[in-house]
Amino acid sequence: MTETWIILGASSAIARAFARQQAATGARLILAGRNHQELLEQAQDLCLRGAPEADAAEFDIRNPGTFAPIIDLAAQTTGTVNAAVFVGSMPEQADIDRDPDLLDTVVLDNFTGPAHFLHALAPLLEARGKGTVIGIGSVAGDRGRLGNYAYGAAKAGFHTYLSGLRNRLGRKGVQVITVKPGFVDTAMTWGIEGMFLVASPEDIAKALITATRKRKNEIYTPWFWRYIMLIIRNIPEFIFKKLSI
Amino acid sequence: MRWKTTTYSGWGNHLRATGQLARPEKTALLAPLLADEPAPAIGNRRSYGDACLNSDGRAIDMTRLDNLIGFDPDSGTLHAQAGVLIGDILDIFGPLGWMPAVMPGTGFVTLGGAIANDVHGKNHELTGSFGQHVASIELINQAGDIETITTETHPDLFRATIGGLGQTGVIASATLRLARCPGGTIAVSERRMADLDAFLDAFHGSTATYQVGWIDMGARGESMGRGILEEGSPAEGRFAKPRKLRAVPFTLPGFAINRLSVRAFNALYLRRVPKSGRERERPLRDFFFPLDRVLNWNRVYGKRGFQQFQCILPDETAPAALREMLDLISASGIASPLSVLKRLGPGRAGMLSFPMQGFTLAVDIATKKGSNALLAS
Structure with a gap:
């Protein structure tokens, strides 16, 4: 039975690595993103790397009108439909402080946009009674930190949404995985001060594949972030509010 | 950006x-x-x-610009972005019957890097250098103009770009003529070589597609220049699943590579191959990229790292010059576990390319007191 993966935000570094690893196992791919030309090149690359088919679909998380055609495309396939959500944006907290309107786009890009899409996709997944949804959250969503709390709040909202979606879809045999990556070596973190324990997109992608195979609910990746965040979550608030980590 | x-x-x-x-x-x-x-x-x-x-x-x-752009399965012509790794090309196209005609000792080099250094492999005598298998290059010049160059359209610029270390512009993508890949293995014969003369004679007498020699740099006197000659020919064995890589997790202290550890390594390495030699089939990656099985192996040389000395010697002067160099290196007491002797043919694709007909010696030398003096001599 063929697997079809809808990849939202397909040209991000982690998504590219993930799509390649899926292509190598013979999965069919639907690449959704804003830059059509880039996606066409990526689709060609994935076909040469083993995907039986790869489509480039117009998609903008801020434009719900772009969602239905992607879901229709997936509905036409036989076999298992899966989705991985890599979209998101992370403006500097300082920029948000200057222009609070950015709060709306941060929440839209990281939380309500992906939730809208997954809500539209859910009936198809329920009808098929199988498949996996991977939602990329962030360790930033585990606690509101001075330097990044708008982004963190949006990711926290997404985590809670995914938890509820897991509750709903799990009853129909669909797996929902919440992924909380630490720092990853992508264009988003390139050249930013203060990065440590940076993981490669390929390693993160590999962890996603393993989590899918093992039907995990929630993963931190790389794994040690579970323990780093355990500590950070357990710092008492009266101390935490004075820290700037 | x-x-x-x-x-x-x-x-x-x-x-x-x-x-x-x-x-x-x-x-x-x-x-x-x-x-x-x-x-x-x-x-x-x-x-x-x-x-x-x-x-x-x-x-x-350029490592993130690594899309495969197009492939013609009839002619084996591959168009890919410069960041694609040579080892990935082998993994992806090997099972389809094609592989890079020339591969250096590691699969972690990019396509762009292989062109910019006009790299050679273990089959240089027969197949020539990497650049000889490049059909066209998409080059971006300083003004940001993109131009596709070939040996016909821009003979000088093309030859200056191959082996040109990136000085003519940025290689965005290139079209490569792949070679036939009959199977997933190489039939390898390994023989011990008693001394330098035996080594050079064996190279002259070899007709194998792939030839590479490892020299025990610690050996002096009568056994100076002893080592192992590996000869390989494409075989039709099955393609191996990629194996799990090991890594050197951190930079070792600078003294890890010393006379004793290297002497022990060399002695073990030599004895790996029985006196009577051995024949076996090895997966492509294990044969072409033996060091890739240990990621970050450069860390064993410590913080100060190492330098590689490599020279090319014409056939006439090779025996005497090699003897002199082996003398110098072994007398210096600076140990090198990885010293490679190869035979090169006349093939070269760029103006500044390294290869010419003869023998090439490559010696890894840890950065230590005296290593610069040795390199200078």
Whole structure:
């Protein structure tokens, strides 16, 4: 039975690595993103790397009108439909402080946009009674930190949404995985001060594949972030509010 | 495009540069980046020395621009972006019956880097250098203009770009003529060589596609120049599943490579192959990229790193010159566990390419007291 993966935000570094690893196992791919030309090149690359088919679909998380055609495309396939959500944006907290309107786009890009899409996709997944949804959250969503709390709040909202979606879809045999990556070596973190324990997109992608195979609910990746965040979550608030980590 | 100020080095970790690097992840960013701020491209930094370093300047890291663009299964012509790794090309196209005609000793080099260094492999005598199998190059010049160049359209620029270490512009993509890959294995014969003369004679007498010699640099006197000659021919065995890689997790202290440890390593390495020699079939990757099984192996040389000395000697002068060099190196007491002797043919594709007919000796030398004096002599 063929697997079809809808990849939202397909040209991000982690998504590219993930799509390649899926292509190598013979999965069919639907690449959704804003830059059509880039996606066409990526689709060609994935076909040469083993995907039986790869489509480039117009998609903008801020434009719900772009969602239905992607879901229709997936509905036409036989076999298992899966989705991985890599979209998101992370403006500097300082920029948000200057222009609070950015709060709306941060929440839209990281939380309500992906939730809208997954809500539209859910009936198809329920009808098929199988498949996996991977939602990329962030360790930033585990606690509101001075330097990044708008982004963190949006990711926290997404985590809670995914938890509820897991509750709903799990009853129909669909797996929902919440992924909380630490720092990853992508264009988003390139050249930013203060990065440590940076993981490669390929390693993160590999962890996603393993989590899918093992039907995990929630993963931190790389794994040690579970323990780093355990500590950070357990710092008492009266101390935490004075820290700037 | 964000520029990252960082300290980086080549594979030898000996010389370092501090400068700004950009690493575009989208093709469309590349030409504007160059028009905005001309900078040379660097690949996966597998060259030992300073080829990839631009101290106090800028460079463009090409490793994320690694799409395969097109492939013709009838002619084996592959068009790919410069950041694609040679080992990935082998993995993907090997099972389809095609592989890079020339592969260096590691699969972690990029396509762009292989062109810019006009690399050679274990089959240079028969197949020539990497650049001889490049049909066209998409080059972006300092103004950000993209031009596709071939040996017909731009003979001089093409020959200056191959082996040109990125000085003619940024290689965005290239078209490669792949060679037939009959199967997933190489039939390998390994024989012990008693001394340098035996080694050189064996090379002259060999008709194998792939030939590479490992020299025990610690051996002196009568056994000076002893080692192992590996000869390989393509075989039709099954393709191996990629194996799990091991890694050197951290940089070892500088004294890890010393006379004793290297002597022990060399003795063991020599005895790996029985006196009577051995024949076996090995997976492609294990044969072509033996060191890739241990990631970050350069860390065993410690913080100060190592330098690689490599020279090419014409047939007439090779025996005497090799003897003199082996004498110098073994007398210096600076140990080298990895010393490779290969036979090269006349093939070269660039104006500045390394190869010419003769023998090439490559010696890895840990950076220590006296190592620079040795290299200078």
